[in-house]
Amino acid sequence: MREKTLKLMIPGPIQPDQAVLQAMSRPVPPHYGTEFTNYYNDTLELLRKVFNTQGTIFLMVGTGSVALDSCIGSAFSNGEKVLVGTNGFFGERLKAIAVSNGLDVVSVSAEWGEPLCAADFDRAFSKNPDATGALVVHLETSTAIANPVQEIGPIVRQHGGVFVVDAVSSLGGLPFQMDDWCIDLCASASQKCLGAPPGLAPLAVGERGWEYIDRNPQKNHGWYTDLRIWRQYATEWADWHPFPVTMATNNVMALHTSLEQLLEEGIPQRLEHYRQLALRLRSGLRRIGMLPFTPDNLMVPVLTAAYGPPGVPTSKIVDYMAEQRGIKISGGLGSLKDKIFRVGHMSPVLQIEDIDQVIEALEAFRSHAGN
Ligand SMILES: Cc1ncc(COP(=O)(O)O)c(C=O)c1O
Known part of the structure; x- marks a missing residue:
């Protein structure tokens, strides 16, 4: 180094604030027990205000990609058809994640440097009535273009699909209304507009997101990223260890600090x-x-x-x-x-x-x- x-x-x-960095260097607390569980739950409540959702929030240990893999792998089954917005490097990445989860991808494209067009999703759903959802990057970090997810969401819902949004580089830095914009599953990351170091991947699942996830109980797509597993631990171990893995405790303290700062400001x-x-x-x-x-x-x-x-x-x-x-x-x-x-x-x-x-x-x- x-x-x-x-x-x-x-x-x-990003460069975090000094108080956020100090949280990273505090003594490492155990990741279970009442005190840490309360603190973790409090962090989820802060995130709720940033996602603007009544849905379920999880903090995965990892980067934005693990949350994307988890949302996509949990909501869809092998062979299902989805529309993917592609107008930059991270749209292409979203497509790659969908393909690696065995999905049949139909691209809804725009030039790199142009935003996606919501009406194109309407046309693509009409042409592909078997498509069960759409995946879109909110802020396409490769071109600095924000896609109109607030317009695309209602169209996806009208066609009965599930809407998955990559808010890795936008959450906390662009206006964001998960529920009002008809977003069913949403993935983000700690190291961008949320103001903390890399290491945590917040994700949120709305009511319809869960309906999609629960459509096929036989489905398997690994363990770590299966949101049914995360829900199971959040329920069965709610009072002492509401996640299936060792939580990155100091990263949670850093994120809690940066979220408090964001919401106080x-x-x-x-x-x-x-x-x-x-x-x-x-x-x-x-x-x-x-x-x-x-x-x-x-x-x-x-x-x-x-x-x-x-x-x-x-x-x-x-x-x-x-x-x-x-x-x-x-x-x-x-x-x-x-x-x-x-x-x-x-x-x-x-x-x-x-x-x-x-x-x-x-x-x-x-x-x-x-x-
Ligand atoms: C829009 C977008 N999606 C996904 C990713 C991948 O996120 P990560 O590197 O946290 O896995 C990035 C990273 O820059 C991004 O900007």
Whole structure:
């Protein structure tokens, strides 16, 4: 591990607040017993306010992908047909998770850099009446595009399907209303807008999510990610150990701390702070001639993608920023590799001055590269 500490301005993991980091270094408590169980349950209640759901919440030990695998594997059976929204790297990843769970995937696509269109889901369900659900990424982290899950959800429900949303990079950083938006299962991760280190994957299951999960009692798709197992422990061991595995106790304490901070500040206030950072970054990027990748009307508060100077592979900018400036930003993924760079501003510790520092460093890169 290198000694040099980089300022993280990537789209997760983020730089957590000091109090959150302190929670990670407290003595390790046992993961069972009344005290930890109460604390864990309290953490789930904080998450409930962020998901905005009356559903069941679990905290899986792992990253966002384990929660996605769990939602998809639990809700659908081998051979079932599902619609998957694909307009970026993580839409493709969602498709890969569906395929690896034996599902028959129909892509509902948009160009990378464009949002998915809700009416396309309506048409795709009409063309594929045997499709039993839809899977969509909320914030497509590879392009900084937010998909209109609030419009897609009611369409999926109208067609009687189950709606699974990847909110890995959006929960806590974009407005989110799981129940009002007809989302039946939803997966997220601790290391992005929830403000904690990597290691926990919150997920939520609504009433209809459970109906789908319980359709086929014979179904098997492994043990760890089977939500029926998580429900069983949450019920049978409710008073002392409401999860089937050893809970990552210090990660729970860190997440509890960051969620308390988020809710004390207020989600709308936090989102407004991020919006101000996004606006400052966009105007700075324009000033130095590195244009934002998405138009202003599609701006998201927590992440900005932009083009570098013409003819310069963006990995050179990413390397310069880390090596010369100590600021870690991200490059483009997949087909956008070397075409764009991405700056994450989804940490509560980031301020306008940090954005100004990024702009100043990018401008220096520009002069240094002779552009
Ligand atoms: C939208 C989205 N989905 C899924 C993932 C995968 O999450 P994890 O790396 O936590 O498994 C990421 C990670 O960046 C993401 O941004």
